[in-house]
Amino acid sequence: MEPVDVLIIGAGASGAAVAWSLAETRMRILCLEQGDWVRQSEFPSHGRDWEERQYGDFSISPNRRGLPADYPIQEDDSPIKVANYNAVGGGTILYAAHFPRMHPSDFQVRTLDGVADDWPISYQTLEPYFELNDRMMGVASLAGDPAYPPKAAILPPLSMGKTGRLFGRAMNQLGWHWWPADAAIATQAYEGRAPCIHLGHCIAGCSQGAKASTDITYWPEALRQRVALRTRCRVREICTNKDGRATGVIYYDELGKEQFQAAEVVIMACNGIGTPRLLLNSTSSRFPHGLANSSGLVGKRLMFHPYALARGYFDEPLDGYRGSHIVAWSQEFYETDRSRDFVRGFTWQFGRGQGPVQTAMSGMAWGKIPWGEDHHAAFRRIFDRSAGMLAICEDLPELHNRVELDPVLKDAHGIPAPRIHYRLSENSKRMMAFAQTKAEEILVTAGARDIATESPLSYAGWHLMGTARMGKDPEESVVNPWGRAHDVKNLFIVDASVFVTSGGVNPTATIQAIALYIADQIKQRLTHLFDD
Amino acid sequence: MKTVSPFAIVSLSPLTSADTQSGLSAEEVGLLRQVAGLMIPQSEAFGVPGADDPLIFADLLASLGRDLPAIREALSLIKQAQQSDAAALAAMLTSTRPDLCASLVSVITRCYYRDNRVMKSIGMAVRAPYPEGFSIEPNDLTLLDPVKARGRRYRLVADE
Numbered sequence: 001m002e003p004v005d006v007l008i009i010g011a012g013a014s015g016a017a018v019a020w021s022l023a024e025t026r027m028r029i030l031c032l033e034q035g036d037w038v039r040q041s042e043f044p045s046h047g048r049d050w051e052e053r054q055y056g057d058f059s060i061s062p063n064r065r066g067l068p069a070d071y072p073i074q075e076d077d078s079p080i081k082v083a084n085y086n087a088v089g090g091g092t093i094l095y096a097a098h099f100p101r102m103h104p105s106d107f108q109v110r111t112l113d114g115v116a117d118d119w120p121i122s123y124q125t126l127e128p129y130f131e132l133n134d135r136m137m138g139v140a141s142l143a144g145d146p147a148y149p150p151k152a153a154i155l156p157p158l159s160m161g162k163t164g165r166l167f168g169r170a171m172n173q174l175g176w177h178w179w180p181a182d183a184a185i186a187t188q189a190y191e192g193r194a195p196c197i198h199l200g201h202c203i204a205g206c207s208q209g210a211k212a213s214t215d216i217t218y219w220p221e222a223l224r225q226r227v228a229l230r231t232r233c234r235v236r237e238i239c240t241n242k243d244g245r246a247t248g249v250i251y252y253d254e255l256g257k258e259q260f261q262a263a264e265v266v267i268m269a270c271n272g273i274g275t276p277r278l279l280l281n282s283t284s285s286r287f288p289h290g291l292a293n294s295s296g297l298v299g300k301r302l303m304f305h306p307y308a309l310a311r312g313y314f315d316e317p318l319d320g321y322r323g324s325h326i327v328a329w330s331q332e333f334y335e336t337d338r339s340r341d342f343v344r345g346f347t348w349q350f351g352r353g354q355g356p357v358q359t360a361m362s363g364m365a366w367g368k369i370p371w372g373e374d375h376h377a378a379f380r381r382i383f384d385r386s387a388g389m390l391a392i393c394e395d396l397p398e399l400h401n402r403v404e405l406d407p408v409l410k411d412a413h414g415i416p417a418p419r420i421h422y423r424l425s426e427n428s429k430r431m432m433a434f435a436q437t438k439a440e441e442i443l444v445t446a447g448a449r450d451i452a453t454e455s456p457l458s459y460a461g462w463h464l465m466g467t468a469r470m471g472k473d474p475e476e477s478v479v480n481p482w483g484r485a486h487d488v489k490n491l492f493i494v495d496a497s498v499f500v501t502s503g504g505v506n507p508t509a510t511i512q513a514i515a516l517y518i519a520d521q522i523k524q525r526l527t528h529l530f531d532d
Numbered sequence: 533m534k535t536v537s538p539f540a541i542v543s544l545s546p547l548t549s550a551d552t553q554s555g556l557s558a559e560e561v562g563l564l565r566q567v568a569g570l571m572i573p574q575s576e577a578f579g580v581p582g583a584d585d586p587l588i589f590a591d592l593l594a595s596l597g598r599d600l601p602a603i604r605e606a607l608s609l610i611k612q613a614q615q616s617d618a619a620a621l622a623a624m625l626t627s628t629r630p631d632l633c634a635s636l637v638s639v640i641t642r643c644y645y646r647d648n649r650v651m652k653s654i655g656m657a658v659r660a661p662y663p664e665g666f667s668i669e670p671n672d673l674t675l676l677d678p679v680k681a682r683g684r685r686y687r688l689v690a691d692e
Contacts, residue, residue: 043662045660045661045662046660046662047660048646048659048660049595049642049646050660050661051642051645051646052595052642052643052646055598055638055642056597056598064598066598103686103687104686104687104688104689105686105687105689107689108689108690111689112687112689122689123689142673142676144680146679146680146682146683146684146685146686147685147686148686149686157671159668159669159670159671160668160671161668161669162669164671164675165669165672165675168675168676169675171679172675172678172679175678175682177679177682177685178676178679179676179679180671180673180676196665197662197663197664197665197666198665198666198667198668199661199662199665199666200661200666201661207661207662207663208662208663208665319668322666322667322668323666323668331685331686332685334685334686335685335686335687355645356641356645356646356650356651356654356656357638357641357642357645357646360637360641360644360645361634361637361638361641364622364637364641365630365634365637370618370619370622371570371571371572371618371619371621371622372570372571372573372618372619373573373575375571375572375573376572376575376577376578376580377578379654380578380654383654384655
């Protein structure tokens with residue numbers, strides 16, 4: 001194998017962005033991805049079994065999928081289960097494309113609210129990268145949201161439909177904030193992508209190509225600029241020399257053969273579970289507790305977003321399963337209010353109804369649809385007549401929430417699986433309880449005749465953050481303010497592992513902005529990249 | 533309430549090759565079919581077959597996939613429980629093994645609700661979502677006027 005200048009591990013949201021950004025340097029750049037390319041023609045919404053396949057090969061749970069690209073995760077000790085997808089595009093293949101940014105206050109949580117910590121960078125630092133990423137991904141939004149500093153709209157907002165009208169009127173009655181949600185979904189033809197046709201099945205891959213996954217946004221341009229991408233290559237460990245510099249990686253190629261790829265710079269983009277797993281598996285005499293882990297913090301301070309669901313059932317027909325999962329959001333309770341019994345806050349994502357299978361499954365799980373003769377009438381009372389919201393609750397970073405290597409469970413290549421230990425904090429529990437109370441108020445105001453709630457959502461481990469956090473102090477962080485490992489001067493991390501706080505929003509926009517920022521820092525420092 | 537002994541192997545139609553290829557034994561196939569019929573029975577009022585309908589059930593058997601072990605375990609539990617009433621059976625499963633109950637509901641409903649007759653009866657177009665898609669009513673952005681009037685919602689922080 002010829003050595004490369006830059007080796008990127010992972011071709012998902014952040015790996016794609018950093019690859020694209022560094023391509024202009026004309027360095028030899030290679031990305032290794034354990035999954036493969038996905039074909040839009042194979043996404044479930046092409047077939048009559050579109051709902052079923054969401055519980056099979058397109059399940060969000062790697063333990064459920066068990067595909068060759070997946071590795072098992074030991075998560076018995078967590079009430080929230082990990083959701084991911086391993087392919088070119090990573091989690092963006094299956095995400096709903098909710099695209100909020102973190103707020104300015106999310107970067108100064110310690111200063112403002114006396115909990116967690118401050119980031120070493122600010123919203124202001126990332127603002128140009130948010131804008132760049134919005135253009136690259138093609139974000140549909142409505143300018144003027146009072147919950148954010150001013151930002152430009154690239155594409156018109158998604159149609160909110162009957163659901164948006166229903167919730168908008170209720171929120172106006174209550175005097176609470178709401179706004180059309182930002183979405184990385186093309187609402188008109190954009191950069192060769194077709195506009196959304198409201199298939200309603202975004203989270204199992206977009207057959208239309210309207211949803212911005214990085215396999216159809218960043219990667220085509222990066223490949224045109226001669227970035228190399230090898231798929232079905234699973235990295236086992238990052239190697240270092242006696243000087244503590246990364247020298248490359250050992251990986252298993254598409255034939256399962258062990259290979260060594262030498263590199264001058266290694267960039268990790270493996271998500272908040274995959275990155276600590278790889279670091280912990282990369283031990284040496286110099287790094288006996290895992291690579292870049294002199295702080296002991298690799299894997300620690302794992303943050304999810306605990307989700308609280310409320311669904312209302314109405315007499316009027318609504319959008320049902322038609323249309324994207326994105327309608328509108330509310331950040332009425334986003335910022336800390338000391339009159340409440342918790343700190344920080346949450347975003348509500350208002351969403352439509354469900355397909356017939358999901359309606360039946362959730363209806364039966366929640367006692368709304370019985371077994372037997374009454375099944376049919378009960379089903380028809382709620383099918384196409386429901387709408388609801390998810391509260392994305394900010395998760396505080398706590399040391400006991402962590403990723404370790406499992407002593408027994410291994411993947412198909414014999415690499416130890418990650419093992420999750422996670423507990424919901426009292427702050428999260430109080431926040432979710434508050435969110436549910438307010439959600440019921442919204443649903444009643446909107447005219448719901450019946451309501452179902454569930455929290456936390458056990459399957460909602462979509463956002464994986466904090467396990468190799470950034471900071472100025474090497475004893476309190478794993479990477480520095482521009483993503484370079486304190487311990488290893490040619491090792492960088494660009495995924496959500498570096499998050500200091502989680503905010504109460506979906507992280508992809510912020511993940512990619514950080515990746516672009518770190519890439520820019522690398523480019524600006526090329527002549528002295530490894531200096532202290 | 534329709535009651536059928538969960539222990540009787542009631543053959544509603546001859547065993548097909550799909551039955552024997554599902555990975556279930558003949559006894560398990562028969563029991564699963566009864567459970568399907570208990571969960572979602574035929575309805576003359578709504579003009580729909582039950583989930584034990586030959587076409588739907590053949591689809592179900594061919595679609596067990598990853599759920600085969602859970603279904604087998606659920607059927608073993610059902611056989612031991614000796615419960616023949618739909619509501620009681622559902623309550624037993626939900627209280628003792630909600631995970632297995634969810635698997636049963638999943639494998640049965642995901643085939644039932646893609647049957648042409650059922651889709652038509654609930655007002656769905658009998659087609660895949662793609663490539664036609666669906667239409668959503670356009671936005672009325674005047675609804676946001678009260679939100680705009682309330683002004684800034686985010687916290688100001690000190691500049692860098």
